[in-house]
Amino acid sequence: MKRTSWLPGLVLSCLLFCPLAQAREWLAVGTDFPQLYEQDGQGRFIGLGADLLRVVLGEMGDSVRFELYPWARAQLMVAEGRADILVGPYRTPEREMRMLFTRHAFYRDRLVFYARSDQPLEWGGDYARLQGQRVAAIRGWVYGDRFDHARAHLDLRSVEGVGNALLMLQHGRIDLLATNERNSRPWIEALPAGSLVQLQPAIDSKDGYFAFPRREPYEALKVRFDETFQRLLEDGRFARMAAEAGVQVPE
Template sequence: MIEERTARIIGSVSNDAGRAMSTRRMWCKTGLGWMGSLALARPAHAAPLRAVGSQFARLFEGSEGLAPKGLAVDLLGQLFGDNVRCEWVPWSRAQLMVEQGEADILIGPYRTPERETRMLFSVRSFYSDAMVWYVRRGDESRWTGEYADLAQTPVAAVRGWAYGSRFERMKTGLGQLTWVQGVDAGLQMLTRRRVDLFAANDRNCMPVLQRLNLADAVTRCSPPLDVLHGHMAFARSAGGEELSRRYDQAFEQWLRTGAATELYRRWGVDRPVTAT
């Protein structure tokens, strides 16, 4: 009887450990999607990679402490297999972590001259966004394409976002520019008439407009402020250079597979037409 009871206890402990190990594996592989992993950029016996990012609709969605999901998560999973761990952290912190070597990959930054002094960028972008002004429906004529016409117009933009070189040159002439913490805040300021224009992009704005039931009240203006291209970024170090090279080679291979076409379709993200 003692031997049988001991065997049952050992078996129970073994099963629990097996379930725990399986749970850990599932968490590490979160985001690979139903298509599995191509693991194109994983060398043998490589140390686990740490990829960080913040809220990018359809690209990298989640919150602190929860496993993120999105196109970028699945993409990295297909390139690196279960050798990459994606983490959601605030945007400013995510950038600093990569710059200081605390993380290996920054997910989704637009490529700008200022950021290129701090990080290495992938050769190709993996998504693009048209940056536009949003207005209350019926006010589309407020944007003529000339920043000079907005010198005394209350406008808002998201702090920490890149809006393109022209915006950077002209923003000092926007006498009533307010920086907000996120898309929700900007759209609410717009609908409450605290500002007349809000700068953002469709990919981030449309889910919020639908959630707040504002899709009929707010619309976008044309022409766009700029079209920006989102990349993966890496530390400016020997290790970062090697990782960026591996990523670029693997991404080129991946783009030629059916997995790439299916992944963009699955997440509803437009695939960049040219290398940028």
């Protein structure tokens, strides 16, 4: 009996500590976000969001696998627990009901309208001036409270993807495109110079986060993730990574 008296203690120790030592591979999903989450020519995921996940989860002793989906589907996958991490969502009360957001944002977007240069519009921040204009918004995107309050009074079309929306604008199928500078820049640079103009002022600015399913097992992941990300903020590594990626970050 004495030779087996250590077994209960060993079993208890394994139950308490062994799961913590097991590395976990997490599934991160998102859509093509230039500078944040995209694939290079070899299929490797690049951008600040992908790099941050590798570093943070690596320091936690875990790893990450990446997949690309349309934005609305990626959000649904995380909300339903079919994926573990959503890359880059803006924070809204509706999304917080379905997902757990990280404490810190990792980038900031400037939301703007684009118009064709031969049909410029002085909107001056007044949504009443947009009446009669065919306005495209990207499906699943968030544009801020003022834009949402004006939706009912706009001739609004929901479009899948920035590239499609910019082609519609270029060919006169819409009059205005509501988008963000970062996502739009690569597409606009591929168009004839000066064909589009950005309207002033901006629609809004929004910060982007990582998010997890709002389920009990992910609460511990969020705590560990926040603690590790905080260390990157404090030691300057995050600032260096953001500067190398050319990404604007929250002040």
